[in-house]
Amino acid sequence: MAGTIVMKFGGTSVADAERIKRAAARIVAQREQGNAVVAVLSARGKTTDELIGMAEEVSVNPDPREMDMLLSTGERISCALCAMAIHDLGHRAISLTGSQAGIVTDESHTKALILDVRADRIRSALEGDHIVLVAGFQGVSSTGRDVTTLGRGGSDTSAVAVAAALGADVCEIYTDVPGVFTADPRIVPEARKLDRVSFEEMLEMAASGAGVLQLRSVEYARNHGVRIHCRSSFGSEPGTFVVPEGETMEQPLITAVTHSTAEARVTLIGVPDTPGAAARIFDALAGANVNVDMIVQNEPTTAGGRAEISFTVPREDLRVARAALEPLKGESYADLHKHEEMGKVSIVGAGMRSHPGVAAKVFRVLAHEGVNIEMISTSPIKISCVIDPDRVGEAVQALHSAFELDGEGTILEEESTRATRAEP
Amino acid sequence: MAGTIVMKFGGTSVADAERIKRAAARIVAQREQGNAVVAVLSARGKTTDELIGMAEEVSVNPDPREMDMLLSTGERISCALCAMAIHDLGHRAISLTGSQAGIVTDESHTKALILDVRADRIRSALEGDHIVLVAGFQGVSSTGRDVTTLGRGGSDTSAVAVAAALGADVCEIYTDVPGVFTADPRIVPEARKLDRVSFEEMLEMAASGAGVLQLRSVEYARNHGVRIHCRSSFGSEPGTFVVPEGETMEQPLITAVTHSTAEARVTLIGVPDTPGAAARIFDALAGANVNVDMIVQNEPTTAGGRAEISFTVPREDLRVARAALEPLKGESYADLHKHEEMGKVSIVGAGMRSHPGVAAKVFRVLAHEGVNIEMISTSPIKISCVIDPDRVGEAVQALHSAFELDGEGTILEEESTRATRAEP
Numbered sequence: 132m133a134g135t136i137v138m139k140f141g142g143t144s145v146a147d148a149e150r151i152k153r154a155a156a157r158i159v160a161q162r163e164q165g166n167a168v169v170a171v172l173s174a175r176g177k178t179t180d181e182l183i184g185m186a187e188e189v190s191v192n193p194d195p196r197e198m199d200m201l202l203s204t205g206e207r208i209s210c211a212l213c214a215m216a217i218h219d220l221g222h223r224a225i226s227l228t229g230s231q232a233g234i235v236t237d238e239s240h241t242k243a244l245i246l247d248v249r250a251d252r253i254r255s256a257l258e259g260d261h262i263v264l265v266a267g268f269q270g271v272s273s274t275g276r277d278v279t280t281l282g283r284g285g286s287d288t289s290a291v292a293v294a295a296a297l298g299a300d301v302c303e304i305y306t307d308v309p310g311v312f313t314a315d316p317r318i319v320p321e322a323r324k325l326d327r328v329s330f331e332e333m334l335e336m337a338a339s340g341a342g343v344l345q346l347r348s349v350e351y352a353r354n355h356g357v358r359i360h361c362r363s364s365f366g367s368e369p370g371t372f373v374v375p376e377g378e379t380m381e382q383p384l385i386t387a388v389t390h391s392t393a394e395a396r397v398t399l400i401g402v403p404d405t406p407g408a409a410a411r412i413f414d415a416l417a418g419a420n421v422n423v424d425m426i427v428q429n430e431p432t433t434a435g436g437r438a439e440i441s442f443t444v445p446r447e448d449l450r451v452a453r454a455a456l457e458p459l460k461g462e463s464y465a466d467l468h469k470h471e472e473m474g475k476v477s478i479v480g481a482g483m484r485s486h487p488g489v490a491a492k493v494f495r496v497l498a499h500e501g502v503n504i505e506m507i508s509t510s511p512i513k514i515s516c517v518i519d520p521d522r523v524g525e526a527v528q529a530l531h532s533a534f535e536l537d538g539e540g541t542i543l544e545e546e547s548t549r550a551t552r553a554e555p
Numbered sequence: 556m557a558g559t560i561v562m563k564f565g566g567t568s569v570a571d572a573e574r575i576k577r578a579a580a581r582i583v584a585q586r587e588q589g590n591a592v593v594a595v596l597s598a599r600g601k602t603t604d605e606l607i608g609m610a611e612e613v614s615v616n617p618d619p620r621e622m623d624m625l626l627s628t629g630e631r632i633s634c635a636l637c638a639m640a641i642h643d644l645g646h647r648a649i650s651l652t653g654s655q656a657g658i659v660t661d662e663s664h665t666k667a668l669i670l671d672v673r674a675d676r677i678r679s680a681l682e683g684d685h686i687v688l689v690a691g692f693q694g695v696s697s698t699g700r701d702v703t704t705l706g707r708g709g710s711d712t713s714a715v716a717v718a719a720a721l722g723a724d725v726c727e728i729y730t731d732v733p734g735v736f737t738a739d740p741r742i743v744p745e746a747r748k749l750d751r752v753s754f755e756e757m758l759e760m761a762a763s764g765a766g767v768l769q770l771r772s773v774e775y776a777r778n779h780g781v782r783i784h785c786r787s788s789f790g791s792e793p794g795t796f797v798v799p800e801g802e803t804m805e806q807p808l809i810t811a812v813t814h815s816t817a818e819a820r821v822t823l824i825g826v827p828d829t830p831g832a833a834a835r836i837f838d839a840l841a842g843a844n845v846n847v848d849m850i851v852q853n854e855p856t857t858a859g860g861r862a863e864i865s866f867t868v869p870r871e872d873l874r875v876a877r878a879a880l881e882p883l884k885g886e887s888y889a890d891l892h893k894h895e896e897m898g899k900v901s902i903v904g905a906g907m908r909s910h911p912g913v914a915a916k917v918f919r920v921l922a923h924e925g926v927n928i929e930m931i932s933t934s935p936i937k938i939s940c941v942i943d944p945d946r947v948g949e950a951v952q953a954l955h956s957a958f959e960l961d962g963e964g965t966i967l968e969e970e971s972t973r974a975t976r977a978e979p
Contacts, residue, residue, distance in 0.1 A: 148609070148612035148613045151613050152613060155613075182632070185572070185632070185636055186635075186636065186639055188572035189572045189575050189576060189579075189636045189637075189639050189640040189643075190636075190639035190640055190642065190643045191643060192642075192643070193639045194638060194639050194642045194648075196649070197635040197636075197638040197639045197642075197648075197649075197650055198635070198639075200631055200634070200635040200638075200650050200652075201631070201632055201635035201636065203631075204628035204631050204632055207624055207625070207627075207628050208606070208609070208625055208628055210624070211610075211621040211622070211624040211625035212609055212610065212613045212614075212621075212625065213613075214618060214621040214624075215610055215613050215614035215617045215618050215621045215622075215625075216613040216614055218614065218616075218618045218621075219613075219614045219615060219616070224618075224621075225620070226621055226624050228624075228702075231700065231701075276655065277655075278652075
């Protein structure tokens with residue numbers, strides 16, 4: 132046995148009979164190389180959206196437990212069909228539900244967290260010379276024995292978790308793009324595909340708009356040391372490996388430019404300048420599962436000692452965020468303003484840790500383009516700027532060019548770089 | 556708590572959002588009468604056919620285990636959606652898969668037999684004031700922990716089995732017809748709905764063409780003493796109760812005329828007149844799960860001692876029957892003839908046990924209509940005749956009229972009767 136490989140196919144890769152057969156052929160090809168193979172599949176194409184539509188037809192506020200029972204059927208259909216197709220190619224295959232695969236979660240229906248993967252049944256099926264198909268995006272709750280789902284994009288996390296439990300050599304994530312790029316090629320035609328990117332960079336990229344991998348799956352992979360290989364389901368050339376930082380071939384200053392045009396900004400006015408005010412606000416948002424990105428607090432300027440807090444959230448979370456904050460109005464803030472149309476551009480690179488000049492260069496480049504920066508947030512390996520969404524394309528192009536991500540050039544007159552960007 | 560009621564809704568009763576809401580309202584109405592309520596649901600409308608279509612697109616010969624994984628999703632979708640609709644009506648509800656409901660089967664994928672119903676989880680949900688939705692047609696295999704399905708129409712059997720395990724007061728089977736009739740009202744407009752019919756009669760009727768209940772579910776109900784109430788999902792009037800023979804209000808001579816136009820006849824020529832020849836033939840058919848109905852063997856007339864055996868099967872089983880018999884050709888028979896278009900008309904009635912004159916009257920009526928009888932089979936409470944499928948309508952009408960099933964008249968100049976017939 133050459134090794135153990137986990138392969139994950141997304142919804143577009145199993146959308147119809149032809150694609151399922153193609154995925155089956157790729158899975159069989161890995162098996163015929165001598166590998167033990169587990170494939171984690173998503174629901175076919177628009178299946179999940181259709182199921183959600185059905186739920187909305189029968190209920191104004193579908194029960195989360197029943198939603199999970201409903202949604203989990205999509206991945207089971209993909210897996211059963213793919214197992215049939217593999218049988219026709221002359222190999223043994225068995226499909227397992229999340230529960231049968233031993234993916235144990237907490238009780239948080241529709242957004243469950245994986246607690247454990249008890250992979251005994253997967254292992255014994257592999258030992259019995261089977262290719263194992265595992266339904267992604269789902270598990271079984273540890274105490275309730277109920278079907279749970281991991282939330283949107285959870286199939287990536289399923290795949291990484293199974294790879295970790297099996298000690299797999301690699302977790303291959305198949306999508307409709309060839310890998311991770313230095314920028315979105317639809318915006319920057321010269322963007323390059325990256326051979327390798329570190330977990331830390333990939334985390335920042337996923338958090339700042341790169342859609343190729345789910346943030347959670349990258350976190351899980353980093354915490355459990357699972358090597359990810361992002362590659363295309365439509366070709367056989369290698370894609371991008373996501374690996375520990377020490378394994379990246381070089382330390383580029385900047386790896387990629389990422390962007391998002393799906394941000395919204397909320398500003399709370401008249402926040403009392405007392406201990407605990409901000410905590411109450413962000414506790415309420417966390418309780419509603421709102422993903423807060425940047426936070427900026429202005430110093431109180433008036434005698435009354437009241438501050439202003441602004442933060443950004445994904446636009447799709449805006450309604451939930453407002454509902455979560457409504458009960459705090461009066462006590463924790465006086466008024467709420469929202470701005471629904473915000474863009475964000477970010478540069479990510481492990482090499483910038485020791486180069487404070489990068490932020491200044493970003494601001495210079497944007498200023499030269501006449502792009503106004505409304506908010507800024509930084510991490511040791513990322514700089515994000517909130518800008519007008521209509522200027523995002525120009526900002527990405529200018530930064531990609533200024534940091535010479537399209538070639539092997541140098542930046543800040545210091546070192547050669549290679550860079551990265553994930554396509555949404 | 557007034558009692559425990561199991562309600563079963565078929566595919567047409569949950570085919571779309573409106574119908575699911577209507578089923579939910581009926582379920583809630585039973586709950587609000589003070590009953591503990593379990594509802595067993597089928598897959599929506601054409602879902603099962605669509606899933607089979609998907610399987611046939613990806614595989615020429617879909618694996619039975621994977622077929623069960625695939626098909627079992629349909630009923631889960633129905634149950635989750637119905638639970639959501641019940642929540643919206645202000646009641647607690649929980650959907651359970653066949654596995655969660657404790658429906659334990661053998662390992663015969665696509666045609667599993669129920670071995671046991673371990674209804675602990677259903678019971679504790681009922682005690683917790685929940686309405687319980689159970690996915691019909693499916694279970695979990697006792698040793699393999701795999702999803703199994705019970706075969707077409709298996710949801711009736713699921714409902715009866717759950718009712719038996721709970722000691723329910725009644726198992727209500729909701730369909731798109733108001734109950735069991737003395738004949739198919741599309742053929743005999745004067746056909747009457749029956750108030751009651753005995754298990755034994757219902758078994759014969761189900762076996763001879765009445766589609767309103769699955770044969771297996773009636774057998775299970777008889778063996779476990781489960782009262783069945785067949786009624787319409789579109790009205791609230793009572794339907795037909797299927798009850799032990801002693802409970803039928805009167806002992807009609809004839810209860811109903813049933814028919815089928817979906818029969819095929821197989822004739823095996825040159826069967827050696829030796830012990831075991833017939834056994835080998837019918838063992839092979841049973842092994843292929845072919846439902847053999849009538850069997851006629853001609854005496855060997857030639858010196859060589861070779862007989863002719865004819866039997867009827869549902870037309871849809873003909874291909875499988877031929878495949879099962881192919882290996883026996885030469886040894887157990889010389890040649891096989893088939894006749895794909897056969898009809899069958901039957902009269903059923905517990906009262907005929909002590910009236911041998913019934914058969915003679917049937918033959919007279921058919922002869923008077925000029926209908927040729929090709930095969931005959933009888934049981935103590937049934938007489939079936941295989942006839943030209945084009946003459947089935949006339950034969951049903953003539954028998955219904957001759958036995959005065961449309962009124963309260965007498966037959967054989969002896970007793971008053973009431974009679975029955977199920978609509979397909």
